[in-house]
Amino acid sequence: xxxxxxxxxxxxxxxQKSEPVLVDxxxxxxxxxxxxxxxxxxxxxxxxxxxxxxxxxxxxxxxxIYEGLADNEEExxxxxxxxxxxxxxxxxxxxxxxxxxxxxxSMPVYVVENKEHGNQAFCTVNEGLGKxxxxxxxxEEVIEKLKWIEKTLAPAFKKALDLIESGINIKNMTSQALxxxxxxxxxxxxxxxxxxxxxxPYLLKAGVEPQVVSEIVEFMGENEHFYLNISMAxxxxxxxxxxxxxxxxxxxxxxxxxxxxxxxISGLGDQWFTGPAQVIDGLFFPGYSTEDANPDIGDSTISxxxxxxxxxxxxxxxxxxxxGGTPEDAVKFTKSMYEISVAENETxxxxxxxxxxxxxxxxxxxxxxxxxxxxxxxxxxxxxxGVGQVGAGLVDPPKxxxxxxxxxxxxxxxx
Amino acid sequence: xxxxxLELFQKELQVVNIGLESFAxxxxxxxxxxxxxxxxxxAGGDEELASILxxxxx
Numbered sequence: 001x002x003x004x005x006x007x008x009x010x011x012x013x014x015x016q017k018s019e020p021v022l023v024d025x026x027x028x029x030x031x032x033x034x035x036x037x038x039x040x041x042x043x044x045x046x047x048x049x050x051x052x053x054x055x056x057x058x059x060x061x062x063x064x065i066y067e068g069l070a071d072n073e074e075e076x077x078x079x080x081x082x083x084x085x086x087x088x089x090x091x092x093x094x095x096x097x098x099x100x101x102x103x104x105x106s107m108p109v110y111v112v113e114n115k116e117h118g119n120q121a122f123c124t125v126n127e128g129l130g131k132x133x134x135x136x137x138x139x140e141e142v143i144e145k146l147k148w149i150e151k152t153l154a155p156a157f158k159k160a161l162d163l164i165e166s167g168i169n170i171k172n173m174t175s176q177a178l179x180x181x182x183x184x185x186x187x188x189x190x191x192x193x194x195x196x197x198x199x200x201p202y203l204l205k206a207g208v209e210p211q212v213v214s215e216i217v218e219f220m221g222e223n224e225h226f227y228l229n230i231s232m233a234x235x236x237x238x239x240x241x242x243x244x245x246x247x248x249x250x251x252x253x254x255x256x257x258x259x260x261x262x263x264x265i266s267g268l269g270d271q272w273f274t275g276p277a278q279v280i281d282g283l284f285f286p287g288y289s290t291e292d293a294n295p296d297i298g299d300s301t302i303s304x305x306x307x308x309x310x311x312x313x314x315x316x317x318x319x320x321x322x323x324g325g326t327p328e329d330a331v332k333f334t335k336s337m338y339e340i341s342v343a344e345n346e347t348x349x350x351x352x353x354x355x356x357x358x359x360x361x362x363x364x365x366x367x368x369x370x371x372x373x374x375x376x377x378x379x380x381x382x383x384x385x386g387v388g389q390v391g392a393g394l395v396d397p398p399k400x401x402x403x404x405x406x407x408x409x410x411x412x413x414x415x
Numbered sequence: 416x417x418x419x420x421l422e423l424f425q426k427e428l429q430v431v432n433i434g435l436e437s438f439a440x441x442x443x444x445x446x447x448x449x450x451x452x453x454x455x456x457x458a459g460g461d462e463e464l465a466s467i468l469x470x471x472x473x
Contacts, residue, residue, distance in 0.1 A: 160434050222421070369457045369468050405462060410467045 002247035004365075011242040011250040011266045012343045012361035016305070018241055020234035021167035025158040029105030032093045032122055032155050036105065037067070040080075041090040043101025043299045044257025049080045049087060053258030053294055058136025058385025059100035060087075066133075066143050067104050073138070082181035086345040091253055092348050093262070095122040095338040095400075096236045096299035099381055100258070107146070108154030112170060112233040114241050121236035128223040131390055135232075137386030153216055160202035161235070168198055170234035174308060177269055178358075179225070183316035184378040185300055185309030186392055191227030196220050228300065234305035236299075240359075242266055244393060249409060251362040254374065254397065258297035258381070260366045261397045265405050268412060273405040275398025280380045282393015283321070294383040296395050299402050301376055307345045307360040310375035310394065311337045315350045319377075319399070333375045333394075334358070340366040340374065364409070367402045 009122030010253030029035050040063055040229070044055055052060065062087075068078035079085060090097045097103050109122040127145055131137040161167065173194050196217060203213045220226045220246040243252040248266035255262055264276040277295035284290070313320065316332040317327045334350065337359035346355030362374055373396045380391040430449045439449040446473035458464035 003473050004471060272440060365468060365471055368464055371459050404460075404462065406467055406471065410470055414470050 004247055004249055004294075004373060007245050007247035007267060008342050008361065008363060009248050010243045010250075011248040014117065014242040014245075015238055015360060016326050016343070017116045020112050020132050020172065020237040021115050022110055022161065022170055022172045022233075023113045024111040024161055024347060025154045025169040026111045027105070028095075028107045028109050028122065028124075031109065031111060032095055032103075034092055036086065037068075037104065039086045039093075039407070040064070041093055041095060041101065041103040041292060042257060043090060043099065043297060044255040044277075045260055045262030045274050046089055047087070047257040047259055050084070050302050051259055051303045053297065054325075054383050055134075055294055055381045056100040056298060057100065057135030059102035059133050059139055061101045061385075062136075062138030062142055062146075063104040063132045064109075064296055065138060066146050067106055076138075088253070088259075090299055091236075091255060093122070094120060094236070094240060096232045096255075096302050097124055097134070097381070098126070098225075098232065098300045099138055099298045101299050102133060107357060108150050110233045112230070113167070114237040116402065117241035119237060119240050121233045123229040123233035123236070125153060126226050126229045128219065128227075131386055132388065135381050135386060135388040136158040136384075137388065138385065142386075144396070153219065154218055156203055156208040156212055156216055157199065158205070159206035159208060159328060160199055160267070163202045165207055167194075169397060170230060171238075171347055173227075174231055174347070178308065178312055178315045178348055179351055181316055181318050183309055183312040183319070185228070185303040186318045186379065187224075187316045188222070188231070189224045191231060192220060192224055195227050195230065195247040196213075198262060199213050205262065230256060230267055231308070232300055232302050234400045235302040235308070236377065238300060238306050243387075244269070248411065249307055249364045249368075251364055254301040254376075255299045256296045256301065260294060261401060263397075263401050263405060264307050265365070265409060268405065271372060271378060271408060273401040273408065274342040275404075278395050278398060280378060280391070280393040280395040282380055282391050282395075284380070285389070286392035288382070288390035292382050292390050294381040294386075296376075297381050298378065301374075304374050304376050305362065307348055307358045310377045311341075311360075312348060312350060313360045313375065313377065316355055317352070317394075337374055337375060337410050339370050340372050342366075364402050364405045367399075368406050371399070373399060373402075
């Protein structure tokens with residue numbers, strides 16, 4: 001058999017050399033390979049309509065209305081359960097989506113190209129806070145905002161990106177954001193500001209009407225997580241390139257569908273290893289508690305898989321209170337991630353830790369051996385469709401998915 | 416008791432405690448300087464998983 005150590009070094013070298021660049025805006029149905037009008041993508045490992053959690057069901061209803069496949073909730077529920085719709089994880093279509101992650105054919109997506117390896121990854125545009133599809137809301141205002149993103153924001157971005165010959169290097173932008181107090185999962189203020197700074201001149205140069213530029217800048221500025229979806233697509237482009245290395249035990253995807261948490265391993269093809277999604281330990285917005293929380297949901301854990309988010313917690317002291325810890329806890333969490341990773345990142349560094357590179361390349365063997373689970377920062381969704389975010393915190397993945405993965409790995413490679 | 420052991424107890428103790436933290440705490444209460452080293456058996460002591468891990472180490 002191949003050397004696991006060498007295979008892991010190869011996978012991590014691919015991660016280190018990856019150059020994810022935002023090159024274009026596309027329409028999901030046109031750019032995601034295999035996507036059809038009746039395909040609905042969702043976050044996390046596979047889950048069927050009958051088993052979906054509240055926020056995901058709400059988002060599916062919203063997507064079917066948005067696509068014109070249903071006129072109302074009743075029709076959407078009937079269609080979703082009819083067997084006519086192909087539900088699949090975003091991850092199976094080179095895509096990722098925060099929270100419910102629901103992506104349908106007409107939705108615009110960021111096209112991020114890994115310039116070093118030539119693969120592409122996709123993610124929808126972040127809709128902002130409040131009543132939004134990713135938290136399962138599907139009221140008229142939600143659909144209107146999605147249409148505005150499709151008809152106004154995305155075409156303007158496309159024009160602007162056409163003018164930027166080399167695209168926008170997201171790896172560099174994330175690296176800068178980490179030096180400005182983001183960990184690029186639960187805090188994206190700096191990343192969003194950097195993105196606005198980069199794109200706005202090109203929106204103007206591209207001849208987008210000043211009134212539209214104004215609306216777009218306002219929209220981005222009001223949403224401190226605007227950068228998250230762009231960053232997630234970059235992480236996906238990085239991790240897909242590192243996937244499929246024979247003999248590698250590096251984790252290339254961690255994702256949750258609100259019912260199950262799942263991982264994929266570089267050397268184990270398209271298999272998912274899953275366990276129950278956990279309830280997040282965190283701080284709740286006034287008026288909400290654990291009782292209101294949906295279990296862990298969303299593809300945004302691609303951030304931790306790609307060495308940011310919880311793996312860069314010490315870079316973001318401003319939010320350690322928000323995620324229920326102290327700055328010392330943040331450093332402790334961050335340092336413990338080196339115990340389960342095989343390298344230190346050459347690009348993502350943490351100023352307060354003498355610019356040490358973040359822990360990179362989670363080795364599933366080390367997770368099982370040490371019992372240290374990947375530290376994940378995440379938002380908390382309300383369990384009912386459409387209520388939105390009710391808090392944020394840290395969550396432990398279920399350990400059985402890591403254990404099942406090493407059992408499968410041993411079977412595959414050792415017989 | 417061997418001479419070496421007796422000699423050990425006549426000197427100032429320098430202790431590294433590996434694993435169970437309560438041993439270190441007991442010594443600290445007696446004002447003995449202890450360095451605590453976190454250690455757990457691989458896979459939390461699960462024999463099946465430890466054996467799989469063993470087969471996958473290189």
